[in-house]
Amino acid sequence: MVEQTGERTTRVGVRPPKSSGNGPAISEPKAFRLDLFKAIPGLKWLTKLRSFQFLLMMPNLVVFYIIIMAGFIGTPVGNKNIAIVFIWILWWFVLIGVLLPFGSRVWCAMCPMPFFGDWFQRRALIKVRTGKAAGGLKNKMFGQHRKWPKALSNIWLQNFGFLAMCTFSVQLVTRPIVTAAVLGGITVIATLLAMVYRQRTFCTYICPVSGFLSLYSMTSVVELRSADSDVCLKCKTKSCRTGNEDGWGCPWFIYMGKLDRNNYCGLCMECVKSCPNDNIALNLRPFASDVKIKGYDEAWKGFIMLALAMAYSVILLGPNGQVKDWANATETGYWAGFGIYSLILWGSALVVLPALFFGFTWLARRLAAGVVPMKQVFLSYAYLLVPLGLLAWIAFSVPLIFVNGAYILPVLSDPFGWGWDLFGTAQVAWSPVWPEYLVFAQIALLMYGLYVALRKAYAIGLTLFGSNTAATRGLVPMGVFSLAITLAFISFFAG
Amino acid sequence: MKIRIQEFLALVITLSVLVGVPITVYSFAPWAAEDIGPRVIHLTGVQKTGVWTSERVNAFNLWWKTFQPATITIAEGEEVIIRLTSADVIHSFYVPELYPEPIIVEPGKTEELKLIGSAPGVYTYYCTTVCGDCHYSMRGSIVVGNGGGEILTETGISTEVCEQHKQEPAELPFIDRGEYLFASSGCISCHGAGGQGGVRNPNYVKGTVPELAGLADRMWIYWEEDADRIIDMLKYGVNLSAYEGPAPIENFDRFRAQYSSVRAKLVDGAPHVQKLDAAGPEPPLAMPAWEHKLSSGDMDAILAYLISIFDWSQYD
Numbered sequence: 189m190v191e192q193t194g195e196r197t198t199r200v201g202v203r204p205p206k207s208s209g210n211g212p213a214i215s216e217p218k219a220f221r222l223d224l225f226k227a228i229p230g231l232k233w234l235t236k237l238r239s240f241q242f243l244l245m246m247p248n249l250v251v252f253y254i255i256i257m258a259g260f261i262g263t264p265v266g267n268k269n270i271a272i273v274f275i276w277i278l279w280w281f282v283l284i285g286v287l288l289p290f291g292s293r294v295w296c297a298m299c300p301m302p303f304f305g306d307w308f309q310r311r312a313l314i315k316v317r318t319g320k321a322a323g324g325l326k327n328k329m330f331g332q333h334r335k336w337p338k339a340l341s342n343i344w345l346q347n348f349g350f351l352a353m354c355t356f357s358v359q360l361v362t363r364p365i366v367t368a369a370v371l372g373g374i375t376v377i378a379t380l381l382a383m384v385y386r387q388r389t390f391c392t393y394i395c396p397v398s399g400f401l402s403l404y405s406m407t408s409v410v411e412l413r414s415a416d417s418d419v420c421l422k423c424k425t426k427s428c429r430t431g432n433e434d435g436w437g438c439p440w441f442i443y444m445g446k447l448d449r450n451n452y453c454g455l456c457m458e459c460v461k462s463c464p465n466d467n468i469a470l471n472l473r474p475f476a477s478d479v480k481i482k483g484y485d486e487a488w489k490g491f492i493m494l495a496l497a498m499a500y501s502v503i504l505l506g507p508n509g510q511v512k513d514w515a516n517a518t519e520t521g522y523w524a525g526f527g528i529y530s531l532i533l534w535g536s537a538l539v540v541l542p543a544l545f546f547g548f549t550w551l552a553r554r555l556a557a558g559v560v561p562m563k564q565v566f567l568s569y570a571y572l573l574v575p576l577g578l579l580a581w582i583a584f585s586v587p588l589i590f591v592n593g594a595y596i597l598p599v600l601s602d603p604f605g606w607g608w609d610l611f612g613t614a615q616v617a618w619s620p621v622w623p624e625y626l627v628f629a630q631i632a633l634l635m636y637g638l639y640v641a642l643r644k645a646y647a648i649g650l651t652l653f654g655s656n657t658a659a660t661r662g663l664v665p666m667g668v669f670s671l672a673i674t675l676a677f678i679s680f681f682a683g
Numbered sequence: 684m685k686i687r688i689q690e691f692l693a694l695v696i697t698l699s700v701l702v703g704v705p706i707t708v709y710s711f712a713p714w715a716a717e718d719i720g721p722r723v724i725h726l727t728g729v730q731k732t733g734v735w736t737s738e739r740v741n742a743f744n745l746w747w748k749t750f751q752p753a754t755i756t757i758a759e760g761e762e763v764i765i766r767l768t769s770a771d772v773i774h775s776f777y778v779p780e781l782y783p784e785p786i787i788v789e790p791g792k793t794e795e796l797k798l799i800g801s802a803p804g805v806y807t808y809y810c811t812t813v814c815g816d817c818h819y820s821m822r823g824s825i826v827v828g829n830g831g832g833e834i835l836t837e838t839g840i841s842t843e844v845c846e847q848h849k850q851e852p853a854e855l856p857f858i859d860r861g862e863y864l865f866a867s868s869g870c871i872s873c874h875g876a877g878g879q880g881g882v883r884n885p886n887y888v889k890g891t892v893p894e895l896a897g898l899a900d901r902m903w904i905y906w907e908e909d910a911d912r913i914i915d916m917l918k919y920g921v922n923l924s925a926y927e928g929p930a931p932i933e934n935f936d937r938f939r940a941q942y943s944s945v946r947a948k949l950v951d952g953a954p955h956v957q958k959l960d961a962a963g964p965e966p967p968l969a970m971p972a973w974e975h976k977l978s979s980g981d982m983d984a985i986l987a988y989l990i991s992i993f994d995w996s997q998y999d
Contacts, residue, residue, distance in 0.1 A: 259743075365746060607768075
């Protein structure tokens, strides 16, 4: 069975009948879904407000504005500057540990960086303009509204951009000016591209944050979907995609009738407003419900995120002085060491980890005596990188908030490090919360990631190879891989 | 509420934020505050060039700007507040002749001290917390009144701006390497250029930091050829403290005792400096321990350099 969503087509992720190998699919019991629009009174009304996204974005715009200012004119001392403390302690933890698993890409709905680009394209902050624009839109749009080149319609740019940015992570997380320059730079690029290309082209294909949000949103317990896909099939207007007088056409180029993954849905809720059939549901669902990796770009995002989590665990948490000095070349001057560090980071993210993973998937296919193409096996099992990576990142981020979170209150009162005391919290002393127990929480998170990965590995094996025996055989090497990754992180955190 | 009104309100809010936030921030910035009472002098400690500067330091200009050390002028009898912050690491601010104790300044915290220009003169302030490679040059002057009619100078102090991580020249000859280390490690800032000494150390019993240009003499080396021999042995890594072979120079036993004593001082430092006035402030300059900063070879290179600069003509 061929699944088709958005821009891509793939054959993975559908369970075949248990009795007949790779034969035609049978329908499986409907998985748990709870429409939060129905369960929570007022939620749909709220998302249908024309001002919904503006109300989400504006507070963040104010905070980001202050953060960027502080990054330039505030104190250079990282832990006393809101740019470092709010972005790399508070925002990062909330994003990876709360918003992503529990709210999918809701950050994209409130992210202030595309604010000016949206404003330019729409010439409106709240209202909707009707008219015609390229791409079949029924909204009047400003700017050149060009189509993004097809060759770049993937997340490779995000992969390389994010890896390049993260190579300078030590500078990024310690120097306010670097953080401010990156945030400001992203805002400027997003705005400029919005003047030339359609809607949220920047967010879909370029934003370095968007790439990992896309990948890890697959695990989220929330999804925005059509309530009844038959209604979408019969819908003649496709207003979710094209827009109408009630809502803008999907800025992420999605037609809700074919949306089956969270990856590229920014939860802006325009489709909730524009759907003439009131056919959009915000579902609560089990963790890690989307399991389709649809291309090498997405698989490599998984490798990159895993390699970065490992690298950060070594250079930011552990006692590895030499590597820290290499990564911190702007301060230590060890540029040759920085070259070695960069080479190891890029090599492991782009070559070594993928090669290892390929080896394990090849073995899985071989043991299961599968006949499906190797590419399909590789991409299907690449999903394991998602729960493993997300939980590793959350585990990595736990000490950030529990140990360094104590910097948040002082910075709230004195965001620029100028000696202000706006809320009387400027002198709150740094005191880590339960530092001696954090490692247990980290191990528990990693073990949960392993559990999800193993379950999914078995299910993927069943889908690929069609029998319990073959799936179990395929599980052996993939389980070893997942276990090795988990043990590596445990050794970083507890070793 | 009608969409048109919402749109208008959103526009007003957006423009208010874009304009209002920077105006609000700037109007409450420290440099915009009007101080009532004594004149306030803002000083920021900067590690990378080892200065207490009165220039405004922020997250942006710290990257590229070379900050100059502040020279503070106070009128005779004037009371001033020195407001101290650090841009990076822990520094301290110490003016032994005007304030009895060093003020420790942690990054992100503001400390204050009140100074009164009671007697005309030029007073040196120091950082007494080792804060980086440029720590030893982190000092400057407070001029009270007309400076006492005479501007005291820190004889022999290098006036070059300290540059951290200055790449060590490759393949330097042994003695030249010693000279390089003498300057780059900061020895020069206390012992003076060419080890000539003369750097004031307030309330130190001898007044100034010992000169080192005469080290060869104090180590019982009386002939240039003997000096060359010792330098050669140092160059080839001979452990002179434990050397058991035939005496390479006259008075070798005495030399060895002195050499061991000097090496011990280099390794362990000499934190206690004898005061001139026992009840007075602690002298700000004391020999630091170099054990973890310089290798044994580095120390010998510095000693070789100091032995080499002895002026043998005074024996003629």
